[in-house]
Amino acid sequence: MRNLALSDDILMKVEKPARYIGNEVNSVMKSKPDISVRFAMCFPDVYEIGMSHLGIQILYDMLNRFDDTWCERVYSPWPDLDAIMREKKIPLFALESQDPIKEFDFLGITIQYEMCYTNILQILDLSQIPLIATERTWESPIVIGGGPCSYNPEPIAAFFDIFYIGEGETQYRALLDLYKKCRESGESREAFLVEAAKLPGMYVPRFYEVTYYEDGTIKSFEPTRADIPRTILKEIVTDVSNTYYPEKPVVPFIKCTQDRVVLEIQRGCIRGCRFCQAGQLYRPVRERDVEMLKSYAIKMLDNTGYDEISLSSLSSSDYTHLEELINFLIDKCKEKKVNISLPSLRIDAFSLDVMEKVQDVRKSSLTFAPEAGSQRLRNVINKGLMEEDIIKGATLAFEGGWNRVKLYFMLGLPTETEEDIHGIAELSNKIAVAFYDTVPKEKRTGKVQIVASTSFFIPKPFTPFQWAPQCTKEQFLEKAYKTRRAILEQLNQKSIKYNWHEADASVMEGIFARGDRRLSKPILKAYQKGCIFDAWGEYYKHDIWMETFAECGIDIAFYTTRERSLDEVFPWDFIDCGVSKTFLKKEWQRALEEQVTPNCQQQCNACGAARFQCGICSAKKEGGSL
Amino acid sequence: MKLRVKFSKHGALRFIGHLDVMRYFQKAIRRAGIDIAYSTGFSPHQIMSFAAPLGVGLESNGEYMDIEVCSLTSTQEFVDALNAQMADGIKVLEVKLLPDNAGNAMASVAAARYTVAFRKEYYPFFLNSSVVDNFMSQEQIIVTKKTKKSESTFDMKPYIFECLFQKENCSITMTVDASSANNLKPSLVVRALYEANKQEFDDFGLFITREETYTNVGTADAVQLKPLGAVGVNIDE
Numbered sequence: 001m002r003n004l005a006l007s008d009d010i011l012m013k014v015e016k017p018a019r020y021i022g023n024e025v026n027s028v029m030k031s032k033p034d035i036s037v038r039f040a041m042c043f044p045d046v047y048e049i050g051m052s053h054l055g056i057q058i059l060y061d062m063l064n065r066f067d068d069t070w071c072e073r074v075y076s077p078w079p080d081l082d083a084i085m086r087e088k089k090i091p092l093f094a095l096e097s098q099d100p101i102k103e104f105d106f107l108g109i110t111i112q113y114e115m116c117y118t119n120i121l122q123i124l125d126l127s128q129i130p131l132i133a134t135e136r137t138w139e140s141p142i143v144i145g146g147g148p149c150s151y152n153p154e155p156i157a158a159f160f161d162i163f164y165i166g167e168g169e170t171q172y173r174a175l176l177d178l179y180k181k182c183r184e185s186g187e188s189r190e191a192f193l194v195e196a197a198k199l200p201g202m203y204v205p206r207f208y209e210v211t212y213y214e215d216g217t218i219k220s221f222e223p224t225r226a227d228i229p230r231t232i233l234k235e236i237v238t239d240v241s242n243t244y245y246p247e248k249p250v251v252p253f254i255k256c257t258q259d260r261v262v263l264e265i266q267r268g269c270i271r272g273c274r275f276c277q278a279g280q281l282y283r284p285v286r287e288r289d290v291e292m293l294k295s296y297a298i299k300m301l302d303n304t305g306y307d308e309i310s311l312s313s314l315s316s317s318d319y320t321h322l323e324e325l326i327n328f329l330i331d332k333c334k335e336k337k338v339n340i341s342l343p344s345l346r347i348d349a350f351s352l353d354v355m356e357k358v359q360d361v362r363k364s365s366l367t368f369a370p371e372a373g374s375q376r377l378r379n380v381i382n383k384g385l386m387e388e389d390i391i392k393g394a395t396l397a398f399e400g401g402w403n404r405v406k407l408y409f410m411l412g413l414p415t416e417t418e419e420d421i422h423g424i425a426e427l428s429n430k431i432a433v434a435f436y437d438t439v440p441k442e443k444r445t446g447k448v449q450i451v452a453s454t455s456f457f458i459p460k461p462f463t464p465f466q467w468a469p470q471c472t473k474e475q476f477l478e479k480a481y482k483t484r485r486a487i488l489e490q491l492n493q494k495s496i497k498y499n500w501h502e503a504d505a506s507v508m509e510g511i512f513a514r515g516d517r518r519l520s521k522p523i524l525k526a527y528q529k530g531c532i533f534d535a536w537g538e539y540y541k542h543d544i545w546m547e548t549f550a551e552c553g554i555d556i557a558f559y560t561t562r563e564r565s566l567d568e569v570f571p572w573d574f575i576d577c578g579v580s581k582t583f584l585k586k587e588w589q590r591a592l593e594e595q596v597t598p599n600c601q602q603q604c605n606a607c608g609a610a611r612f613q614c615g616i617c618s619a620k621k622e623g624g625s626l
Numbered sequence: 627m628k629l630r631v632k633f634s635k636h637g638a639l640r641f642i643g644h645l646d647v648m649r650y651f652q653k654a655i656r657r658a659g660i661d662i663a664y665s666t667g668f669s670p671h672q673i674m675s676f677a678a679p680l681g682v683g684l685e686s687n688g689e690y691m692d693i694e695v696c697s698l699t700s701t702q703e704f705v706d707a708l709n710a711q712m713a714d715g716i717k718v719l720e721v722k723l724l725p726d727n728a729g730n731a732m733a734s735v736a737a738a739r740y741t742v743a744f745r746k747e748y749y750p751f752f753l754n755s756s757v758v759d760n761f762m763s764q765e766q767i768i769v770t771k772k773t774k775k776s777e778s779t780f781d782m783k784p785y786i787f788e789c790l791f792q793k794e795n796c797s798i799t800m801t802v803d804a805s806s807a808n809n810l811k812p813s814l815v816v817r818a819l820y821e822a823n824k825q826e827f828d829d830f831g832l833f834i835t836r837e838e839t840y841t842n843v844g845t846a847d848a849v850q851l852k853p854l855g856a857v858g859v860n861i862d863e
Contacts, residue, residue, distance in 0.1 A: 002714075004638055008745075009830050012683050017641040025653070025713050253642045253650060253713075305653030305711075336656075337670050360668045 002536060005093035006081075007463035014081045016255045022073075023093030025251040026303065028060070029096060030070040031207045037176050038104040039063050039071040040141065043112070044119035045535065050075040051250070052258030054312060055147065061246035069176060071249075072096040074107075076119045077126065079533065085126055092126035101127035105179065105369040106520045107141040109160075111149035114512035115505065115535035116155055120145075121527040124159065131524060133161045134206055138189050142179070143185075150574040151234075151281055152461040155515035155523060157205035161193060165575055166235030167267075169244050171233045174199055174356035197228040204228070205620075208574065210517055216558055217590055218516070218569040233576045234281075238614035240267055241289035245296060248303040260308035260341065261300040263293055265325065269314035270616060271602035272607075274382045274591050275371070275410065278314055279461040280579045283607060285600060286615035290321035294328050301338060309333065310341040317346035318601070324552045326354050333358075343367075347393035352400055365449070366397050367402035372413055373423025379594045380415050382587075387427065398438040404449045405431055411479040411500070412457040412471040414591065421479060425486035425496075428452045432492035448492075453499045460513050461572040462579060464587035470510045470560040476503040486492035504542040508534070510560040511549075516571040519559075522552040628697050628724040629704070630731065632855045635686045639715030644679040647716075651691065654711040660704065663694040677731035677839050677852075677854055678738060678804050681811075688738070688838035690854045692724070692731040701860045722858025729841075736842035737787055737851050738804035740812040741835045743797040748831025752823055758791040761819050769818045782818065785810045787849070788826065801851070804839060 004011070004021060011017040012497050041060055043050030050056065056073070056278060063071035077085060085092065091100040101107055107127070108159060109120055123133050130141045136143075145153060146164040153163045164171065175196060182192040197204040207228055211219045223230055237243050249261070268285035269278065299432035309329065316322060329340050340358040345351040347366055355364070372378045375387060394405060409424050428450050456476045461466045471479070480500040487498050512519065526548045527543075533539035533593035549556055565568075573581070583606065590597055597605055600616050610617040635647070642650065652672050655662050664670035677690035685794035701721045708718045716822060728734070743752055761767070767783045793800055798819075802810040812834055820827035841857065844850030 003637065008683070011641055012830060017682070018646065021638040021641055023638050023713055023715065025650075025657075025711075123854050251653060252648050253639075255646070255649070302657065305651070305656035307656070342777065458728070 002098060005090070005098040005266070010081070010084055010088075014084070015078060016047075016254060017251075019075070020081065020095070021079065022098065024095075025305075026248040027073075027096055027250045028071070030064075032070075032097070035068065036072045036180055037066075037069040037106070038099075039069055039106045039108060039176075040074050040101050040104045041071055042074045042107060042123055044076050044109055044116045044123050045533075047075045047252070048080055048254065048256040049258045051252045053110065053112065054139045054258075054262050055168070057246050057249045057262075058244060059076075059108070059172070060084065060250070061248075062244035063172065065244070066173065066176065067167055070096075072104075074101055074123070076533070077124055079539065082122065082126070082532065091128050092123065102129055102140060102402050104141040105183075108328075109143065109144045109145050110147040111145050111153075111156070112147050113535060114149060114509045115540075117512060117523050118534055120156060120159060121524065122532045125527075130322075132158055133273070134158075136161065136189065142189075142192075148277065149512075151277075151575055151577060152513065153203065153205065153516070154517045154571040155512050155519035156435050157517050158520035158524075160205060162326045163203040164201055164235070165203055165232050165577075167237050168235075168303075169237045170199050170201055170235045175202070178483040179599075194225065194228070197225075201232060203232045203575070205517075210571075216555075218571060218573075221569065221571070231574050231576050234578060236578070236612050236614070237267070237286070238612060240286045240615075241292045247296065247299045249300060251304045251306070258310070259306070260310050260339075261297070261304060261306045262310050262312050262411040263297055263300070264288070264312045265322075265471060266320050267294055268315045268615060269508060270318055271315055272382055272587075272597055272599055272605070274380070274464040274587055275413065275457060275460075276314075277463050280351065280462045280584075280607075281577050282314070283578055283600075283609035284612060284615035284617040285318070287320055290325050293325055297329060300331065300569055307337065307388035308339040308341060310343065313344065314582070315346075316342065316344045317338060317348075317351065323350065330354075330357055332591075347390075347397065347423060349396060352396050356400055364402070365406050365451075366394070366402050367406045367408070368393065369408040370419070370427060371408065371410050372416075372420060373409060373425070373427055374420045376594055377413060377416060377420040377423070379596050380591050381413055382591070384598055384599065387430075391430060391434050395438050398435050398448070403435065403439075403445065403447075405451070407431070407452045409451065409452065409454045409483075411455045411483065412476055414465060414468045415418070416479075418482070421482050424452060424454070424483050425490050428487060428496045429492050431494045431520060432490075435495075436492075448495050450492075450496045451499065452483075452487065452496060453501075454480060454502060454614045455501045457508055458510045458513055461570065462584070464584050464591055466514070467564045467568075467588050469563045470507075472557075472561055473503045473507050476506060481528065502537065505534075505537075505540060507556070507560060508542075508545060511556055512528045514570070517561055517598050519554065522548045522554055525552060569616045571587065578607075578609040578612055627698055628726070628728065628856050629693050629695055629698070629803065630722045630724050630728075630855055631691050631693060631702075632710070632719045632721070633689045633691075634685075634717050634719055635680065635684075635689055635715065636717075637685075637715040639713065640683055643682050644676070645824045647680075648674070648691075650713075650716070653746045654708060655693070658707040660707060661695050661697045663696050675730050675732055678806075680836060681688050684834045684836060686836040687719075688853070690731050690839055698723070698861060700862050720855055722855050723861050724858045728857055729741060731854065732806060734841040734854060734857075735804050735806065735839055736849070737801050737840040739788075739799065739801040739837045739840070741792075741797050741799050741837055742812055742816055743833040743835070744794065745831050745833055748828060750820075750831075752825055753791060753796070753798075755791045755793065757811070758789060758819065761822050762786070762789050764822075767818055767822075771814055773815075777842060779858060782810060782815065786815060787851070789815065799837070801840070 144162040145160045150163045213219045266287040268282040459468045633863040663673045673694040704721045788801045789800040818826045840851035843852045
């Protein structure tokens, strides 16, 4: 039996000790003497969140298929254990072997949201790895970052040896081979990093230098060596049907956020909503072969014993073979008594029919994401959803027996006016009216329940809105109060519940999202003052953050509310995600002109992603041109 | 067909709570391809019930759950199929086919036998057979039981069927009431023993293993304990 890194008295003291013991079904154990590369894969948040992440499951499976590599997992110790580990100087350990992370060759950290940055420092610190990358020796693992936030890695560049830009399936083998070669021939850590920086998709921040203008914007961003690239092109899997995907995902003992089989049906999105970063980063859309998905669905259910399967993608309704796949799943899942969950489906006759088959109508609610309250603003953000589609979908749903509707909106979008905010209330009311018009009195079981939620818009890199100013906290809150008042004015206000997001955290997220290298100082300092788990409301210490920014001479407005000029060099411009800056500029212009851009299915808009020669870009199109 | 499954729980898995063990078995049963019966209704669930929840941190050699299956080739095959799906730490020990009139696992529980061992730094030098025997020879063993809202005293003596000191490995074995109405925690008994001897008590010093779970085949007055699994039979192919 394995020895645990934590003693019994610690495990009995902390909340949910099962977070730290490993040994889950399908977790991979290997024999150390047979292994030449030890890889610790980290999601810098609590176990239940980290274990729900598909990307790590894919890479964990892939790396463990390599005979010479053992990939293990590590997550952020919850604050109760964090305090004990600091006090007793217990080094952070991997779940499988329970060995200290500092003994590993690689520490891979997936960076899914900005608010986890201090947790990255927590991971490094508890692992007893120097926080600043350039202070590390071969005594420390190579710290490599990936995931969506690595598309603007600058605020945390100081803490990483390498960022892997793009999809992990393609370059890890080459990186591990390079590592083995360098270790065998006794190369220095620096020499290895130079070679790594030459591999596709690898960004080694220490070899790039930034200079600034007096106004704080970037003057130049250049490599300090001639033999490494000036720009880093993202890595992409061109054939998503013949690649790595886990047949035996790890099954946690404790209930996690995503407690089911997850089947990723496609990558990317055809839609091009202008606020959405994922929609640009993962272009072009690439569908997995439906036969592959069917076969994985069965294998994964059989190998995990889960009683639920969920389809994952940015917009499942756009998947070509959706109907065939769903019918197959309904058939098989009935046999196996497995539930099907279908997030991100457009509400129409087909999806309602499917949902009626797979869900308990009385219990489930319908979700629409109009994102903006008026058609004008929906055109600005290029959200193709029309009001009549929403009302029609809702009406169909009410006829089918649903009486709960969730609506998602954003506040603070570029060009937003009072009318747009009012539109949120009016649309909510119209849906309530549709219910009372559709469902006769004798058939109603209680009131219709409409929940309208708003989040605050945060401009993200590589979107057409990357030039847009973000609202101040006061503006955000004013907008939320206006929305609330407008909803209270509606005839059916008693059927409408309104929720809005935290404004403080949105400001913070905005600073990091478009931040630069100068932010690593306040991040480090805030961490040293005790900031961790910033994504968790109860641990987020807004005052300490604001105080720290002030101490470090950071002007928050420079990162958030400032309007960027079209020729400004952005901290993330050295990354090429396939979509060109020219295209994004054009889209920003079209947004201001309230012009809708057709989706990739309708026509090619020459965004630049066609250079990858895969997915929808290489499919033959009728009406469009390349 | 109703089956009674007996399993053990050791090592790291003692940190998995009762509800998670249930979820764990639901998945294991699916993976093993066992032909389990489902409830009817919109979201069918496996027909499964556990005998007596085991506290986090305890090990066990005598856990039970009842399940209903639609078909069964042999009890041995069932044990093998399920064991092929177990994580390190949980092992299926036996499966018995229950008679139709058998009560469900939870309602059947009358008592459990425990071994209470002591961690190194907590070795109780005051303990020996006569200390335990003296403790047990009291007319009453009054303890205070604290709940979130109130404090009450009760006599635990009637709920201790047996309590012995084991000299060879310096442990205490005890058989105590484990019915849902009068479940007695072994640590509460040890605490009373410490207090009776004016010794400082620390919960953490104990290492407790549940050895067996019993049902009462006698009467309320003339208790006759039998392992929960003894009511069923093996089925050969």
